Amino acid sequence: MINASELKIGYDKKVVVDGFGFNIRQGEMVSLIGPNGSGKSTVLKVLARLMEKMGGAVLLDGADIHRLPTREVAKKLSILSQYNITPPDFTVEELVSYGRLPHRKMFQLESKADREIVRWALRQTKLEKLANRFINSLSGGERQRAWIAMALAQQPKVLLLDEPTTYLDISHQLEIMELLNTLNRELDLTAIMVLHDLNQAVRYSNRLIVIKEGKLFMDGAPQEVLTAEMLRSVYKVEAEVTINKQIGKPMFMPLGLAFGT
């Protein structure tokens, strides 16, 4: 589905990511984790062709994403950035309807099918009742759902999310993560996220990719990746990792900073 190899990425001349690569299959739910400045958001931006790369390649269904017409990419892949702005008086439905843009020809008007898909995206994100509210009058969680609905209206196969739960309280965070899980299960939507909360990353993804200083550190199932040793060498944190009996996945409790590593 998405295949990144030998990625080299930088700002001006400073190389941030080098020799990075992975292969993601249809229907996977992947979290990119790593400390601040490790280059995980940068990788996500390059995967979504928001940023140019210095070397390497990103293949989407076998085709180079940086060479494909951007509109064609937009029919298969959507990215939700960390910061989003909306004009103050756009309604939820208006915002979501922009998701149909890549599927319409230049200057073509919204068709009945487009409106159906917008309705469907609103239903998936449980926003039907808020469809006519202004985005700016919504709570943070509702606003994030509206943006996810816009991405869904693009009918992508892959959804990239840059820290989708930052700024939200715990219940809204879980609401967003549950929503993504449901979409992943029911629509076979592939999701690649950058997450800060490691326990959430473990809980809601079936694969973790760890970046350290712009290089691939580890790539595997959550239970293999989330270990005391990884936390020590990547985050410099001493932690106790236990397997939670109810969900059968590891979780960690930080004990303190690891010194002398």
Added chain:
Amino acid sequence: MLTGKSRATCREVNTRLIKRLMVLVAALTLLVTAGFLSLRFGSVRYATADIIGSFLGAEGSTAKVIIMDIRLPRTLIAIMVGANLAMSGALLQAVMRNPLADPGLTGVSAGGGLSAVTIMLVFPEMTRYVPLAAFGGGIVAAFMVYTLAWKRGIDPIRIILAGVAVNAILGGGISLLSILYSDRIQGVLMWLNGSMSAKSRFHVSILAPYSFIGLIAALLCINTANVLQLGDDAAKSLGVRVNLARILLSMVAAFLAGISVAMVGLIGFIGLVVPHISRLLVGTDYRFMLPVSAVIGGILLTLADTGARTLFSPVELPVGILMAIIGGPFFLYLLRKGGAYRV
């Protein structure tokens, strides 16, 4: 079967649409009224009957000559220029995502100004080429601004800074020439503050086709302008080529401003303020905001021009001065009153 709640929200959306359409209709009505007033008032006042008479016939009467050959062309030019400048400003505010963007920022006004002033002061025998030179100078300056701003893509903040720099340089040139040739400054002052005096049917026939092209191009930009409001990343994710979109929208804006500057000289204020007035009335959606901007621009310039030639008659003021005096307070009123949109 609609539930009570969703029926209520349907009604809500419809009221919004109806309100927006009503604003458009009201603005168009006001435009016709403004145009009508501008035909009535001048150094001679005409009755409504004279105006209707001139449109329907009354061959050879003085009234017909003045109304049809002098006032009507002037009114039409004012409407077109007002609409062009307002649309130009509205598009640039989307391109820069900055409420302070106006047509002057692209360098069009300063570039057009410097070439026009050079001809009027240094080569006065070539004065009839002023419109052509002003248009050319404006486009060259806009090209300079965008070339300077380009660095692996076009960043709004760099366009603004490059625009400020180019404006300062060209503005310096205008000031220098004005001082060196201060004996000939009179005609130049009028041009630098914008004037629609002595415009004939000939001028209308030149401006109309370009304005029409500009209008169509601007209307085709509506969708892109809306998407740019969602931010660069979201626009890219939706498959918009953001750099290309910025350049195309800027080109349309520069063209609209360029033809206006070439025809009537420099008129500030409209391009900056009319889009805001329009936003306060119909919101930020360019499908409504852009057409309403065009109409309000036309109204404002027509009224300002009518005032400019009658208030201190026989002295005629540059229209830019009146514009600021009428438009400024109205803008402040809307700003205080507020709406869904806040500046």
